Amino acid sequence: MDEDLFKRWVKLLEHRTGIVVPSTRRSFLLTNLRGRMREAGYTSFEVYYTDLQSGPKAAVEWATLVDRLTIHQTHFFRHQPSYDYVEKTWLTTRTAALSWDGSIHAWSVGCATGEEAYSLAMAIDRGLDVVPGRSYFGITATDVSQPALATGRAGRYPIARRSEIPDDLARRYIKGLDHQSFEIDERLRRRVAFSVFNLLDLSRAPVKEIDLIFCQNVLIYFPRERRLEMLAGFASLLKPGGVMILGPGEVTQWSYPGLERVSNRQVLAYRRLDDPRPSLDSV
Ligand SMILES: C[S@@+](CC[C@H](N)C(=O)[O-])C[C@H]1O[C@@H](n2cnc3c(N)ncnc32)[C@H](O)[C@@H]1O
Incomplete structure (x- = not known):
């Protein structure tokens, strides 16, 4: 492939896609392009480039x-x-707020x-156990990759991944299928x-009007300017009292009108103000 192409x-x-490929990652791009072109029957980068934009498929x-x-x-x-913060701190504050309407809507961005x-579903479901009265939660999980989403929808994972889930949660929310895989409980999958x-x-x-935005290990793939635009977009989607949780260190020296940085050394989170009651975890 010549420099122009x-x-x-x-x-x-x-x-x-927003994906930035610096010239130092040229071989990453070429290897992946070649691999896919071979499967799809292409031998020319130029023809593949053109077909990708206007061909029938x-x-x-x-x-x-x-x-x-x-x-x-x-x-x-x-x-x-981050999950401990959601379950043990934020959820307690959120569900105690006078403005809380009994439901939690969370968004897993780049899931x-x-x-x-x-x-998140496990942490929220267990966290709501101790909240008096009726409550409901739902999670929207989005990604740019269709095949990755298909795996998520199926909710089946190799048995080796079982050890990533704390035992008490695993007992409650997963069931073994066979010696090779397990499945997320249907009650949780429906959420x-x-x-x-x-x-x-x-x-x-x-x-x-989201209560919780969870976006970890995604922003790192974008240049800082683009990251800041995305953060501003997230901020505008948060409900008062809602929180946005990023991966540690994913953004530095960032602030935004109407958002406060949550005071927790281990977690990078920002909460939208205007909740009528003072927050429990920032005092
Ligand atoms: C490293 S994974 C992180 C997964 C998960 N959030 C975590 O922390 O374990 C990054 C995900 O971001 C997704 N992604 C990358 N660019 C994206 C875009 N422009 N829009 C939506 N998702 C994107 C990728 O497809 C990938 O699944």
């Missing part, structure tokens, strides 16, 4: 390629302090194969709706 590929990917092929170029590494309870969304969504299109987010 390489630049055109980089531009196309950045424009449509362009949309399907684009989705497959994006899946190859994105990193879906994830775990259940990947950053345990990959669903482990993050199910971890999570998976849908495809490209973060570059935040104005068309499939959610609004």
Whole structure:
């Protein structure tokens, strides 16, 4: 691939996915492109580039390629302090607020194969046990990768991943299928709706008035300017009293009108103000 074509590929990917491929990652791009082209029967980068944008199967092929170029590494309870904060601190504050309407709507942004969304569902479901009265919660889980979402929807994982889930939660929320896999309990699966969504299109987010935005290990793939735009977009979708939880260190020296940084050393979270009652965990 000559330099001109390489630049055109980089531009196309950045424009449509936000993925930035610096020249130091040229071989990453070439290896993944070659792999997919071989499967799809292409021998020319130029022809593949053109067909991807206008050929009869362009949309399907684009989705497959994006899946190859994105990193879906994830775990259940990947950053345990964030889940502890949701269950033991934020949920207590939130459900005690006079303005609370009895429901929690959470968004797992860049959910990959669903482990993050199910971890959140377990933490919230257990956290709501101790809340008096009727309560309801639902989670929207989005990603740009269709195959990753399909795994999340199925809710089945290899048995080796079982150890990522604390025993008490595993006993309650998963069931073994066979010696090789386990399944998330159906009651919990019904709480999570998976849908495809490209973060570059935040104005068309499939959610609004959200109580909890959970976005970890996603922003790191975008340049700082783009990250800041996304954070501002998230902030506008939060309900008063709602919280946005990022991965530790994913943004530094950021503030936004109407949001306060949660005072918890292990967790990077911002809460939307205007809750009528003082917050419990910031005093
Ligand atoms: C490393 S995984 C993180 C998964 C999970 N949040 C976690 O922390 O374990 C990053 C995910 O972000 C998704 N992603 C990358 N670019 C995206 C975009 N433009 N829109 C939506 N999702 C995107 C990838 O497909 C991938 O599944």
